[in-house]
Amino acid sequence: MNGRRLTPYLFMAPAAFILGVALLYPIAYMIYASFLDWNPSQRIGQAEFVGLRNYTWLLGDASFRESLGVTLKFAFFVVSLEMLIGVGLALLLDRSIRGMTALRTIFILPMMIAPIVVGLIWRYMYHPTVGIFNKTLNAIGVESVPWLSDSFWALTSIIIADVWQWTPFIFILSLAALQSLPRSALEAARIDGATGWQQIWHIKLPLMMPVLIVTCLLRLIDAFKVLEVVLVMTNGGPGLSTEILSLRISRTASEFRELGVAAAMSNYLLLMLMLLTVLMFVYSRVSEARAARIRQAAEES
Amino acid sequence: MPKIRLDKLVKRYGSLEVIHGIDLTTEDNEFTVLVGPSGCGKSTTLRMIAGLETVSGGEIYIDERPVSKLEPKDRDIAMVFQDYALYPHMNVAKNMSFALRLEKRPRKEIQHKVGEVAEMLGLEKLLDRKPAELSGGQRQRVAMGRALTRDASTFLFDEPLSNLDAKLRGQMRAELALMSQQVQKSMVYVTHDQVEAMTLGQRIVVMQDGHIRQQGTAEELFKRPNSRFVAGFIGSPPMNFLDGQITRRGDVAFIEGEGFKLSLPVELAQRALKHPRDTVALGVRPSDLVPAEAGSSDALLLKVLVSEYIGAQSILLTECGPHKVSVEMNSSAPVALGQPLHCSVQKDGMHLFDSETGLSI
Structure with a gap:
């Protein structure tokens, strides 16, 4: 009897072990490292324990604060734009037109390209003299734009590239949400006199909302962690104008050789992401609870 | 004034034609039922009237106004759907x-109208509930309430009770x-x-x-079906059909088939004898079969299988030669399973249908 009760745990043990080694150990290591003043030339045992000094120092560090600001700005703009364009496209393409299947496939292509490649493609397109944007602008008599060499334009450029790559993600999720909406409710709305806009505003968007909220949070989590595209396109420059947090972390560790500070920075990022994850979790719990309450009410009536 | 008029209405999906030019005229404030397998x-016809399906040919007139190109909202209609189609988030x-x-009517007026309809349908206590918190019957009522609140001149119902x-x-x-008596639409x-x-129907249209x-009233369709299909579709339990031949002996015409021979009433006999074909189907409703004397010659000899x-009332499932015949009978009449039963057909209870076209003779 006792052996039988242990069997499930036995089956779970390998997975739990791998999870522990691959996930929890590095995190624990990172948390421990964030309390150290640690140079890569030292072994971890030789590093000096400094308590929360790395964290407090970071709060006062202008570069870190700027990097955090850039990250927040970047995340805010890309997610808003992607939501707007992705949902908009889904609303436009939720119909049966000839060739729609091919069109949809083309729309989701950018998402499938490796981020490094995306970064390279856009870097070439943004090239000040031979890039397609400036060449086109010059051809129609407009002056070149300093795409990657001006701090305003550099941030704009990486936002554009990220929007290009990740809008399809929101597009396919919202399209799936749209197509699972009850058709008859939309027909009822047409008979009730709702125009196309009113159907979107009063019926489609409210009914898509649960999917949109989760999609938005997922994208937000991803946007905070973006690295490759920015690394390839601007490497954080010019100045610190596009130095998002993950880039700052990697530079702190490799260039400034401050492993403890880098670890503390990672933990700040982790905290932010945890906050978002908890939000998502709370949201799904709340909506589940509401659904359960509604079901119960329906059964009682 | 005719309220809704369908003029050679056609619906095609690609090359497949599903509605073949139907004509229909309904009266003002009439309850019209479209029924069929x-x-x-x-449903396609109804959805074309509603404007949810495009019209491939012909025209729909509401109050003599052609509406087939109009949006649903411009047709002055309200509709109740099979799955209620309530807005789940409201x-x-x-x-x-x-x-x-949506029409931006004054808040007072809206409240008044909703209150009035809710009272009529007994929904006052449920106004704050979401559709998911309602039972099936309550949802159905809300769907009707939504249609009534609109005050449209025409109401469309797509299998609302199924x-x-x-x-x-x-x-x-x-x-x-x-409700249909109260609202006069x-x-x-x-x-x-x-x-x-x-x-429900004042005018029943069998498709x-x-x-x-x-099309016609319930009584017309029940008493004078124009085809074997309508005869078999309207009425429960359905009409019995027995295949046979028209024969004539002297002045009397008979219908004769495997296991039965019945004389035809004079009027029906005249029509049957004029008919070019003499292979026909005899249609008799279960309620038109009545027990007859044991020795009666002009009766069906039935073997009772199931009661x-x-x-x-009881429904007897019986056998007459190769034909299955159901008989509706007072439950107090003694019936023994496996025993023979003589049944004659009530006056006006016989219907003849051409065996090929299925049309009434």
């Missing part, structure tokens, strides 16, 4: 007032009949249930394969 085109009051709110259980369906059917109602059609087979007791 699945796939007969009744409460009952919001569901019912949606159309009025998602309810049998008991609730009967109850809602009665409420619907009552033109109504078009689609159902596959002939009982619903018979009890099959994209054609209208017959279904349903209360005051």
